[in-house]
Amino acid sequence: MELYLIRHGIARDRRQWDGEEFERPLTEKGHLRTQQVAARLKSLGLRFSTLLTSPLTRAKQTAEILQEAGLGQSQDFSPLAPEGRLEDWIEWYSQQAEESGGPIALVGHQPDLGNWAEKLVWGENNAKLILKKAGIIGIEFPADRPYLGHGQLFLLISPKWLL
Amino acid sequence: MELYLIRHGIARDRRQWDGEEFERPLTEKGHLRTQQVAARLKSLGLRFSTLLTSPLTRAKQTAEILQEAGLGQSQDFSPLAPEGRLEDWIEWYSQQAEESGGPIALVGHQPDLGNWAEKLVWGENNAKLILKKAGIIGIEFPADRPYLGHGQLFLLISPKWLL
Numbered sequence: 248m249e250l251y252l253i254r255h256g257i258a259r260d261r262r263q264w265d266g267e268e269f270e271r272p273l274t275e276k277g278h279l280r281t282q283q284v285a286a287r288l289k290s291l292g293l294r295f296s297t298l299l300t301s302p303l304t305r306a307k308q309t310a311e312i313l314q315e316a317g318l319g320q321s322q323d324f325s326p327l328a329p330e331g332r333l334e335d336w337i338e339w340y341s342q343q344a345e346e347s348g349g350p351i352a353l354v355g356h357q358p359d360l361g362n363w364a365e366k367l368v369w370g371e372n373n374a375k376l377i378l379k380k381a382g383i384i385g386i387e388f389p390a391d392r393p394y395l396g397h398g399q400l401f402l403l404i405s406p407k408w409l410l
Numbered sequence: 411m412e413l414y415l416i417r418h419g420i421a422r423d424r425r426q427w428d429g430e431e432f433e434r435p436l437t438e439k440g441h442l443r444t445q446q447v448a449a450r451l452k453s454l455g456l457r458f459s460t461l462l463t464s465p466l467t468r469a470k471q472t473a474e475i476l477q478e479a480g481l482g483q484s485q486d487f488s489p490l491a492p493e494g495r496l497e498d499w500i501e502w503y504s505q506q507a508e509e510s511g512g513p514i515a516l517v518g519h520q521p522d523l524g525n526w527a528e529k530l531v532w533g534e535n536n537a538k539l540i541l542k543k544a545g546i547i548g549i550e551f552p553a554d555r556p557y558l559g560h561g562q563l564f565l566l567i568s569p570k571w572l573l
Contacts, residue, residue: 375561403564404571
């Protein structure tokens with residue numbers, strides 16, 4: 248029962264972006280680096296049975312890059328938008344995890360992903376995980392336990408270490 | 411202020427080893443994989459200003475491989491032996507960190523390394539970190555705070571992801 252929390256790649260600077268915050272896209276470097284991360288995950292034999300993304304452009308682009316690399320089929324999932332609540336998706340997750348059996352990936356934003364990871368592993372959030380853009384958190388759950396506070400952390404990595 | 415906790419590489423099976431437990435060595439695969447990890451760390455530009463190891467053979471061999479890769483000068487440090495206590499080295503560490511300024515690496519054993527990491531980051535140990543052989547934990551400390559409970563986790567990785 249593996250859950251991967253993946254932060255979107257490097258996006259355009261908020262201060263230099265005139266459009267809607269919702270639509271702020273990845274930079275060219277963000278595209279490239281995310282593609283490299285995706286190729287690396289693929290070469291490690293990873294495939295997500297479910298690949299959900301925040302509906303914001305920078306996250307969707309990240310999930311599409313993962314999809315193009317053959318890692319899974321990207322789907323929008325609104326609870327992953329910024330300031331989403333774990334409680335809004337954890338029940339869905341537990342059902343999905345039991346049905347699919349394979350690894351699940353959620354593409355989203357900081358500080359939400361780090362907060363969620365801490366709640367899933369330690370039962371509470373203390374803002375102690377540093378997750379860079381296009382970085383990945385990996386959590387393993389026992390098959391027979393409820394999720395909150397029962398995960399174990401097996402991966403925390405930024406692209407620098409992966410590429 | 412970066413601290414790296416590095417678990418020794420794959421060692422001979424305890425049940426098939428007739429010698430002293432203290433002297434149980436790395437296997438051939440353990441040597442090779444640790445060399446690959448060391449080369450990868452070197453290629454990332456890492457260098458430890460201090461590189462301390464548990465005095466047990468499997469840890470010392472791991473630290474020597476890191477030294478041969480040019481990552482630092484290996485030194486024995488008995489508090490890193492199995493069942494060592496964080497309290498026996500944290501004061502030394504805080505002095506060393508201030509003097510050296512560079513990243514410090516400690517080579518040792520599970521479950522000690524995972525326990526220490528949780529205490530340094532969250533202030534208490536809940537056995538929530540999965541650290542494989544030749545795997546690495548990275549913790550960052552603010553310059554002006556005491557260590558216990560004030561670190562942030564920026565890296566948790568097994569060789570599979572690094573190679």
